[in-house]
Amino acid sequence: MAIAVGMVPQAKQAILDALRNRRTCRSFTSEPVPRGVVDAMLEAATWAPNHRLTNPWRFFVVENGGPVRHKIAELVHEWTYQNVKNPNEERRVQSAEQAKQEVLIAPVMLYVFTVPGRDEEETTENYAATCCAVQNLQIAAHAHGVAVGWSTGKPAKPAALPSLLGADPSWRLVAALFSGYPAQELKQERKPVSEVTKWL
Ligand SMILES: Cc1cc2nc3c(=O)[nH]c(=O)nc-3n(C[C@H](O)[C@H](O)[C@H](O)COP(=O)(O)O)c2cc1C
Numbered sequence: 001m002a003i004a005v006g007m008v009p010q011a012k013q014a015i016l017d018a019l020r021n022r023r024t025c026r027s028f029t030s031e032p033v034p035r036g037v038v039d040a041m042l043e044a045a046t047w048a049p050n051h052r053l054t055n056p057w058r059f060f061v062v063e064n065g066g067p068v069r070h071k072i073a074e075l076v077h078e079w080t081y082q083n084v085k086n087p088n089e090e091r092r093v094q095s096a097e098q099a100k101q102e103v104l105i106a107p108v109m110l111y112v113f114t115v116p117g118r119d120e121e122e123t124t125e126n127y128a129a130t131c132c133a134v135q136n137l138q139i140a141a142h143a144h145g146v147a148v149g150w151s152t153g154k155p156a157k158p159a160a161l162p163s164l165l166g167a168d169p170s171w172r173l174v175a176a177l178f179s180g181y182p183a184q185e186l187k188q189e190r191k192p193v194s195e196v197t198k199w200l
Pocket of ligand 1: 024
C-alpha cells in the first residue's frame with residue numbers, strides 16, 4: 001500500500017514518538033536497571049554518527065553502592081558546599097547534602113567523555129558526535145522504559161572526578177547521566193519550528 005507523504009509505517013512511527021516523548025528525569029524508583037539494559041543503552045550510543053569513525057566516546061558506568069559511587073558523592077558534596085554560595089549556612093549544607101544523595105541513590109550513573117581530535121576541527125566533531133551518542137543512549141533507554149537525566153552541573157564539576165574514574169586528563173567530560181525507572185512524570189514544551197527556522 002502506498003504511504004501518503006508525511007506518513008510513516010507504524011513501526012517507524014515509534015521512533016518519532018520516542019524522539020518526542022523522551023523526557024529528562026532526575027527522580028527514579030529504587031528498582032535496579034538490569035545490566036543488559038545498560039549494555040543496550042551503551043551499544044545504541046556507539047551507533048551515533050562520527051566523522052572519520054573516530055569513535056570518540058568513552059563511557060564509565062559507576063555501580064550503585066560501590067566505593068567509587070561513594071567517593072563521587074563525597075566530591076560532589078564538597079564541590080557544592082564550596083561553590084554553590086548561599087548566605088544561609090543551613091541551606092548551603094542542605095544543597096550539598098541533596099547533591100550527594102542524588103549521586104548515591106540513582107540506580108545507574110554514567111559518565112561520558114569525548115577524546116580530543118588531531119586538530120581543533122576534529123575535536124569539535126568528536127564533541128558533537130559524543131553528544132549524538134548521549135542522545136542515542138537516552139532514546140535507547142526510553143525504549144526500555146528507562147529515563148535519563150543529563151547533567152553538566154554539580155555531579156560533573158569536581159576537578160578530581162576524571163582521575164577518580166580513570167579518564168585521561170585530555171578527555172572532555174560531556175555528560176553525567178543519572179538513570180533509572182522514572183518516578184516522576186515531566187512535561188516539556190518547545191518553540192514551534194516556524195519560530196526557529198528560516199526557509200530560503
Ligand atoms: C548539554 C546538556 C547539559 C545539561 N545539563 C543539565 C544540568 O546540568 N542540569 C539539569 O537539570 N538538566 C540538564 N540538562 C537537561 C536539560 O535541562 C533538558 O534537556 C531540558 O530541560 C529539556 O527537557 P527534556 O530533555 O525533557 O526535553 C542538560 C541537557 C544537555 C543537552
